[in-house]
Amino acid sequence: MAKKEIDGEGLDIPNRIKALPVKRPGPIVAAVIVALLAAMLIQGMITNPRLEWAIVWKYLFNENVLEGIRYTLELTVISMVVAIILSVILAIMRKSINPVLRGVSWFFIWFFRGTPVYTQLIFWGLFSVLIPKLSLGVPFTSIEFWSIDSSVVVTAFNAAWIGLALNEAAYLSEIVRAGLEAVDPGQTEAAEALGMNRSLIMRRIVLPQAMRIIIPPTGNETIGMLKTTSLVTAVPFTLELQFATNAIANRIYKPIPLLLVACFWYLLITSILMVIQSRLEKHFGKGFDARAMGTRGKQPPLPGKTEGEPKDDVNKLNEAAFTGMTA
Amino acid sequence: MTETTAFQTGLPNQAAGVVPAIRATQVHKAFGSLHVLKGIDLTVMPGTVTVILGPSGSGKSTFLRLVNQLETLTGGSIEVNGELIGYKHVDKNGQDMLQTLNDKEIAAQRSRLGMVFQRFNLFPHMTALENVMEAPVHVKRMPKKEAHDLAVAELERVGLGDRLDYYPAQLSGGQQQRVAIARALAMKPEIMLFDEPTSALDPELVGEVLSVMRSLAKDGMTMVCVTHEIGFAREVADQVVFMDGGVVVEKGGPEIIEHPTEPRFKDFLQHVL
Numbered sequence: 326m327a328k329k330e331i332d333g334e335g336l337d338i339p340n341r342i343k344a345l346p347v348k349r350p351g352p353i354v355a356a357v358i359v360a361l362l363a364a365m366l367i368q369g370m371i372t373n374p375r376l377e378w379a380i381v382w383k384y385l386f387n388e389n390v391l392e393g394i395r396y397t398l399e400l401t402v403i404s405m406v407v408a409i410i411l412s413v414i415l416a417i418m419r420k421s422i423n424p425v426l427r428g429v430s431w432f433f434i435w436f437f438r439g440t441p442v443y444t445q446l447i448f449w450g451l452f453s454v455l456i457p458k459l460s461l462g463v464p465f466t467s468i469e470f471w472s473i474d475s476s477v478v479v480t481a482f483n484a485a486w487i488g489l490a491l492n493e494a495a496y497l498s499e500i501v502r503a504g505l506e507a508v509d510p511g512q513t514e515a516a517e518a519l520g521m522n523r524s525l526i527m528r529r530i531v532l533p534q535a536m537r538i539i540i541p542p543t544g545n546e547t548i549g550m551l552k553t554t555s556l557v558t559a560v561p562f563t564l565e566l567q568f569a570t571n572a573i574a575n576r577i578y579k580p581i582p583l584l585l586v587a588c589f590w591y592l593l594i595t596s597i598l599m600v601i602q603s604r605l606e607k608h609f610g611k612g613f614d615a616r617a618m619g620t621r622g623k624q625p626p627l628p629g630k631t632e633g634e635p636k637d638d639v640n641k642l643n644e645a646a647f648t649g650m651t652a
Numbered sequence: 653m654t655e656t657t658a659f660q661t662g663l664p665n666q667a668a669g670v671v672p673a674i675r676a677t678q679v680h681k682a683f684g685s686l687h688v689l690k691g692i693d694l695t696v697m698p699g700t701v702t703v704i705l706g707p708s709g710s711g712k713s714t715f716l717r718l719v720n721q722l723e724t725l726t727g728g729s730i731e732v733n734g735e736l737i738g739y740k741h742v743d744k745n746g747q748d749m750l751q752t753l754n755d756k757e758i759a760a761q762r763s764r765l766g767m768v769f770q771r772f773n774l775f776p777h778m779t780a781l782e783n784v785m786e787a788p789v790h791v792k793r794m795p796k797k798e799a800h801d802l803a804v805a806e807l808e809r810v811g812l813g814d815r816l817d818y819y820p821a822q823l824s825g826g827q828q829q830r831v832a833i834a835r836a837l838a839m840k841p842e843i844m845l846f847d848e849p850t851s852a853l854d855p856e857l858v859g860e861v862l863s864v865m866r867s868l869a870k871d872g873m874t875m876v877c878v879t880h881e882i883g884f885a886r887e888v889a890d891q892v893v894f895m896d897g898g899v900v901v902e903k904g905g906p907e908i909i910e911h912p913t914e915p916r917f918k919d920f921l922q923h924v925l
Contacts, residue, residue, distance in 0.1 A: 514722055515773035515832075519787035519839060520763035522755055529790060533777050612777040612819035 380582040393569030400554040404489035412497030437495035443559050449484035450560035485557040500542045504535035536609040544602035671734040673698045673874045680727030688714050690898040701875045703885035706895035712878045716845050720767050766836030770848040772828045774820040780831045781816040784838045806834040810864045826857030846877040
């Protein structure tokens with residue numbers, strides 16, 4: 326974010342320097358070449374008849390496509406929410422003093438990160454074949470209180486989000502763990518000294534600070550998940566966006582325009598997700614960007630302006646926080 | 653034995669029947685094979701200021717952290733207001749055993765002690781006001797309105813009434829440390845522990861923190877302070893303790909700074925003064 330602000334504007338600096346900018350022909354040449362290439366690409370996109378923009382337009386709001394978007398969004402949201410909750414649990418288990426919890430967490434991550442998500446989705450599709458009946462009873466005995474057919478519970482849709490969520494949780498838990506470990510141990514000590522218990526410290530002190538580190542890669546993972554949902558045909562679940570557009574394409578023998586339809590929607594949703602991500606980053610970054618707003622939304626006066634406090638230390642901190650945020 | 657030690661140092665409030673705020677008896681601490689504390693005896697009477705001096709690595713910070721249970725004892729015992737910390741005596745088959753306290757019991761014991769750290773350890777995602785309100789609201793379950801008023805009062809007490817909505821990153825080191833003191837005070841501790849509170853500060857910021865501590869001492873707060881500020885010790889301390897190599901080398905009233913008897917203490921004072 327380059328600011329076009331003149332240093333010391335309005336100040337009386339008698340010998341202010343007014344110099345010509347340094348001569349740099351390189352960037353101008355590069356800009357011209359790149360702009361030219363971009364223009365050629367756009368011209369090609371518009372004029373190439375094989376892209377068939379008329380058909381793209383015709384199917385852009387087709388009801389099967391719109392339904393596909395709905396399912397894609399549902400799958401993305403459900404599996405990400407489940408994965409985030411599960412990943413925090415896994416990350417906390419991973420740091421537990423209890424070796425059993427640590428071991429289970431390690432095994433979960435090892436298994437679900439170590440096998441392809443496509444394979445896992447096929448497995449979930451076959452779940453009701455492998456385990457026909459789910460029941461509640463005393464383990465290792467034949468005593469049963471309640472049971473239900475697997476095929477009722479693990480429908481294609483459920484299998485799809487379960488498969489996606491478990492796989493994603495394994496990846497996310499490593500992100501969460503890195504975030505938790507990045508928080509200064511002094512924070513936990515200070516909270517302990519105030520009499521806070523472990524779950525309170527995690528919830529109020531450590532997690533909110535870890536979020537700042539966790540959010541950017543999680544946004545990345547969410548965008549990844551949006552597109553990974555196209556793999557649920559493996560279950561098989563056949564109503565999401567990629568499958569829906571593909572089905573139309575096969576019916577009318579026009580693969581290219583329908584791919585463009587899919588691309589358009591994926592890009593639109595990704596753009597919205599990016600906006601949400603930057604909002605979240607701003608929220609959890611508060612206090613780290615030294616110029617952040619006060620609690621009640623008002624801008625506190627700049628430090629050092631109201632009192633005779635030494636200010637160089639503050640400025641140093643401000644600068645550090647600022648470069649930390651933009652780097 | 654520690655009673656007599658307290659008597660010898662001529663502390664105020666040492667009259668018979670007054671329960672010491674802190675009583676450490678033969679405290680040992682080892683990290684792996686590193687023997688950090690080698691039998692510390694120390695008594696702190698209520699309403700007094702104890703300053704612990706000593707070179708780095710002498711175990712003085714470790715001692716404070718033991719009192720606040722940020723570390724666990726390896727040997728000996730520490731009592732706060734007459735209550736054993738970290739453990740309780742239980743009767744197991746007619747035998748007296750020590751039972752480790754659970755998290756909740758430890759948290760309850762800790763809430764009687766306030767601690768101020770060398771590196772402030774303010775919560776960076778909360779404003780000064782929120783930092784101070786945090787524990788009263790979430791540990792003591794105080795209503796928000798009440799906690800807000802309390803936090804404002806505590807911040808005004810440390811001279812930061814005009815910095816309520818500042819985040820730690822917007823405050824100078826001295827201001828941050830004063831917020832940290834206010835945060836500890838908001839829990840109404842009976843004893844305040846200071847772990848080198850001015851060591852991470854630029855020289856010109858040390859004064860503001862020391863003056864807050866001075867006024868706390870004047871208000872009769874029981875304080876244990878690990879510091880390198882000899883001037884503060886001379887002026888405010890009721891008891892001065894010099895530690896080196898994991899043992900208490902010399903202790904007494906503030907006059908021992910002028911007239912040290914132990915050669916190691918003399919040597920130390922020559923280097924810092």
